[in-house]
Amino acid sequence: MFATGIECSYPTLEGGRWRMDQMAACGHYRHWRTDLQLVRDLGLRYLRYGPPLHLIHRGPSQYDWAFLDEVAAEMQRLGIVPIMDLCHFGLPDWLQNFQNPEVPQALADYARAFAQRYPWVQFYTPVNEMYVCAKLSALEGLWNEQCRDERAFVTAVRHLAKANVLMMQAIAGERPDAVFVNSESGEFYQPCCPDPEIRRIAAFENERRFLPLDLLYARPVQDDTRAYLLQHGMPVEEYAWFMQQDVRRRAILGVDYYEWNEKLIDSTGHAQALGELFGWYAVAGQYYERYRRPMMHTETNRMDARDGPRWLWRQWHNVQLIRQAGVPVVGFTWYSLTDQVDWDIALREPLGNVNPVGLFDLNRDLRVVGLAYQHLVRLFGADLSEAPPIEAVLDEASKVAPQKMRRLHA
Template sequence: MAKSFLTHIQDHFGDGGYEGDQFGGAAGHDGSGLPTGAPGNFMFATGIECSYPTIAGGTIRRDLLAETDHYNRYKEDLGLVKEMGLKVLRYNLPYYLIQKAPGKYDWEFADKAMAEIRRLGITPILDLMHFGVPDWIGNFQNPELPVFFAEYCGAVARRYPWVRFYTPVNEIYVTARASAKDGIWNEQLKDDRAFITAMKHITAASIMGTQQIAKHRPDCVIVQSESAEYIHEMRAVPTPEICLINKLRFLSLDLLYAHPLDSEVLLYCLDNGMTRQELDWFMAGEPPGYQVMGNDYYGRNERIIKPDGKWCQAEDVLGWYTMTRQYYERYRKPVMHTETNTFDAKDAECWLWKQWVNVMRIRQDGIPVIGFTWYSLLDQLDWDISLAEKRLTVNACGLYDLDRKIRPVGESYKMMIREFGQITMVPYAEMFAVTSQPAILKVKV
């Protein structure tokens, strides 16, 4: 009887454990172990909650970095990131405190925090505008905002030339809606025209800020963090208002990425103050740098409206997987899960693993997800009411509580990081390791 090929292999090479297999064969690395910071590493991250909108007609500034005592305990907080085993941190420099006037800056806290981040070997995704602007700019109705903000972005890039990852403006759509349509923050308007004005100015600020960053870091990676949202209307005949809202959730990214607008959205924009010249400017092309589409997903992002007009939460009806797939198929950008949490500490561990299942599923479908973020490192305050009043109610959604004691979800995240920390951004990502070459936009063929 003829020998099996396995017998011949065994005779010549032995019974498994072949020399060379350790370089990606059957004996290659399985992806477990803490992140190494290698360029192809999947980016497990957290963030430090840093929102700073004004409320009460501009008389109160909410600053979550102050309210959670981060300014005094920043070294301790950054040490907790290191303790978690994380290499990546979404981190904000408080724009409203730093840019004192055109060309005038106060870098005192920023320099200290950035020096500690660098010393600890943490890669920051630097968030430059998080729901607010300096008092002297006023609010998002100011048409000079893109110019002032671009100057600020250039100043940051010059001062910290070692930083490569940026989120110029956090959640453009949420910023514009909460400030100018829902009447909660900053200008506190409830007007369609004000909403489109804010949307134009904030998106233009992000684009011009990115241009200035790219002047100093042509290889910049821009992680645009935007809220993934949907309203399920349980009516036999959908209302035009809800249909429009479900389309407007794409508007900020459409303008940012020069994606043609839906006809209804286009008419809404033109009816509410966007000019043809402004639209042409947005559609000229997307910003420079390597563009990553970050999708933020909380169960409360998805809502059901019943026939009587009352609302209820629709957590996980679509979920991050389905909603992100909608965004990916629209924009075809690499994806990062840039924010998630739950306010119920008892449910947090389960929520964490459910979100990770979503990430794993979408990666198995071939969609390039390069990172995951539990937001935030610490418990937050008053996000159950969207910061509308200063009640200082603790939202138990952090990896650590405000006494800097680890929560069960923090221990669970440590477990996740140990198990998956060395998986690659995409299969065979070593071939596509993040390069230092400038990004060059490709022409569609």
């Protein structure tokens, strides 16, 4: 699945006083018809698309589908296959933030209503980048609840993971053949030196990065990680509930990768951006070994537009290499279709900085990386036409995964 995406983040800031809505900042609400046509002009069919949750989900059992009805009809007319991204870094005002225990059930209700409204949609990302959302909202104090403590982080992880599980179950209840692309940020922490404390911090962060996916996929965590969860507010019975769920069978693991995803734990114990040290091949390989799910490269881009084509090809060669190693990778994504706004400062202020990361700029003019991606798709699309269908890949993964996971647990 060669794909792109519409940048759709909408976290709140300053205690919820205002919202950073990227669909508004990037002009999608005004240019959505053009944007959908641009997807097809590039020769793409698959589109990661995040309907604006904060505008649609108006209250308990209250939905405003007007905007999305038009978008969905145009997608069908153009033959676009959306991967619907139902919760992307933010919540409606009435749900406040990710510390609210009512969030999981409210999002499950929304997912069920969504699947009933659009029964033709098969691909879903119920909750985007759970780890990043919890970290920036509850540990680093940037978005939504803007907390900076371990208990708030664990609470956000619990609620995000539970929402994801319940949403997948709700959607599957309406459409049993739904496919879930669980997109997560591919992170890695490297200790700077052999100091035992620095190595301990790096080891902890390398376990923490997996927490939301461990809960989602019912993978038992290490004893010390479980103690961390219980110490910071996860009830024993809730952990047991996660371990009893099974939503993996129809799941594709999406691993996002940017130049800042690999980090160095420096001599003071703080994480610093390391750049591309090992690359998507190595980092995604760690996620595959842990979960043994079919994979998709679900996000990448480059802040330096001049280097965009080179970065694109580097990521694609990583995908080719890991496929040759036997890892079932079923998709690749340049994110996003257009340039984005204020991502160089993680959306923390409304400065209006245009980040030239898109296949098109905000005037909807094609960038060089857009031409490069169009060429890549033309070059390799036909070559991959004989790849097994998604259903066959999911079925095969379901046969081999349980045995592998038992070995890992042992």
